Amino acid sequence: MARKPAMKAAAGGGRPPTLRDVADKAGVSMMTVSNVINDRTARVSTTTRTRILATIEALGYRPQRAGRSLRMQREYAIGLTIVRPDRRFLNDPYLTEVAAGMSNGLADRGYGLMINGVPDIEGLRRLVARTSSVDAVAVVASGPRPHREAVYDLLARLHQPLAVIQDDVAGLADTCCYLQDDEAGAGMITEAVIAAGGRSLLFVAPDTIWPAIERRERGVRAAARRKAKVARIHCDEADLESAIASILLAFDRHGVPDAVIGANDQIGIAAIHAATRRGVPVPDRLMVTGFNDFAFRQFSAPLISSVASPAYAIGETVARGLIDRIEGERFNVPRQTLPVSLAPGATIRSP
């Protein structure tokens, strides 16, 4: 009945049960058990199947990934790598939405999500050198464009599929970019501000450089062309007080603009605080906008006008795209862009 029962059965104490243990106990071959596990129902009689299922239950058997991985040459895991100076690399509502979307999208198809944060390309190099433990990588990177490109390049050279999130790059092997239409979103909200009479706009960007922010600035400038003037400053988005100080400094130096276009909601909220401290009424004297429509946007008073980002959907899309690529042929498009929409608030005047 059993294949090599003597030694195997004896060892049964500590180690977890294997396919062979199940096969032996159920009195069938390992292949039959494997067929049951993988739902190849055509190849197994219902009676056999039932018996094997019971044995699996009784033994508490769970397939071990390593064996299958080795045989199938597949890790059944996908990496999400975040390149960002802050070691608390998930402290950003955008990233957590992407991560949750990916995790759920992958789990639906039997894949796991391995999350890593590295401060820069050196950290990435160290991470990558260790071991190849995923079938594909999704990356979201901050920093100046050359730094980001070095990051993507390093990852693309690994000979595994790459998903670049929130950045648009070309010429990389086996790579697909997943974006949201930041330019259009920034354009839409800027147009709303201009329609309400905004003529001098202050675009406030974070210190940490993100590609999405660059696109938003382009969208703002395109919408403003000939209709409004755009200035730009930077601030530390992680520290509200410091952000407020930067915005107040700009007010002092160049006067209070008609509108502050925040590169994200955090910054927009800082602008509201800055205005409040100066006694500048929002939106009557100063309009303010944010970006991303995070949950904590509700903390602002008045409610900040923003743009809703499909971050969770991007995560899901990346998951699907990467698995399809791994299990199928190749990426069929080099780039996917998801739409954004206005998230109305009370910090833009009615036209």
Added chain:
Amino acid sequence: MARKPAMKAAAGGGRPPTLRDVADKAGVSMMTVSNVINDRTARVSTTTRTRILATIEALGYRPQRAGRSLRMQREYAIGLTIVRPDRRFLNDPYLTEVAAGMSNGLADRGYGLMINGVPDIEGLRRLVARTSSVDAVAVVASGPRPHREAVYDLLARLHQPLAVIQDDVAGLADTCCYLQDDEAGAGMITEAVIAAGGRSLLFVAPDTIWPAIERRERGVRAAARRKAKVARIHCDEADLESAIASILLAFDRHGVPDAVIGANDQIGIAAIHAATRRGVPVPDRLMVTGFNDFAFRQFSAPLISSVASPAYAIGETVARGLIDRIEGERFNVPRQTLPVSLAPGATIRSP
């Protein structure tokens, strides 16, 4: 020179290089390459080592986790499983800090972090049934105590080490609990409120039940004993407007208390908004406190008084604890509690 060069070398086109490819190219045995990779420097001469390193570089070789995993009976990965109804399961600053701390702590020791979110124990059952792909699991679960205990029980039966985060349970095999001292933190901030004259306190908890919240309520009640009266309501923490409405309702029904003790910062901020809408001055008429000291706490005006949680440190501690357990003997304590500290703000009056 090579072992089975004919077929192997020929196949070199598509598949990634293996240990054997490196060994063949460098003219040494696979074991020698393995020794180089694993820094067993004593066993390899410097010249050989250098040559092999060069070959690895030239071939772009990276060890494949599946082979090592199979041989070593170890996945080199640890799971973080979040049990929570919201499919956006990472939308909580506390969890993202824990996750980042774990990820970094694990990466330092060559382990990966696999993140999963499930809505309830049924989802967990499905997740767990699939495949065993981690060496240990850390879990953070919401829901009533019996539900949570069922979750821990299911996980503990998997015969792998378990870390229970932010909950205190006993009697589980191979399990360690990682907590922060919520009771002490809640006690400290409640005492500050009482010292400032607070006599009627309203504890506002979220709808979703978390063990940490239960401990905070106990801490509040212990500190209030005989010195202040404590009432409790619940609200939807994810929707600020709805939270504000719940708090206003309580004000209307039972009058405005001396202080609102928010179970977390989000809720405390909702209380500030509620007070503002009623024209109740904070902190002069109503004191307000939060919990966790999240970054967005700064969005509140006035700055909410809170308690700082060591969430990132908990993540790191869990990572270390689990790896030590996997690589060493067993957990040497059943529970670890990290201290919290006051995060001063402007919503408690000076005594």
Added chain:
DNA sequence: CTGAAAGCGCTAACAC
């Protein structure tokens, strides 16, 4: 419908 054999990449143990 079921079974036997071979091998995926890696390393512990033991030669030499």
Added chain:
DNA sequence: GTGTTAGCGCTTTCAG
């Protein structure tokens, strides 16, 4: 310091 052997758990292939 270096090489050889064996086998971890699983599935593809081919034979019944």
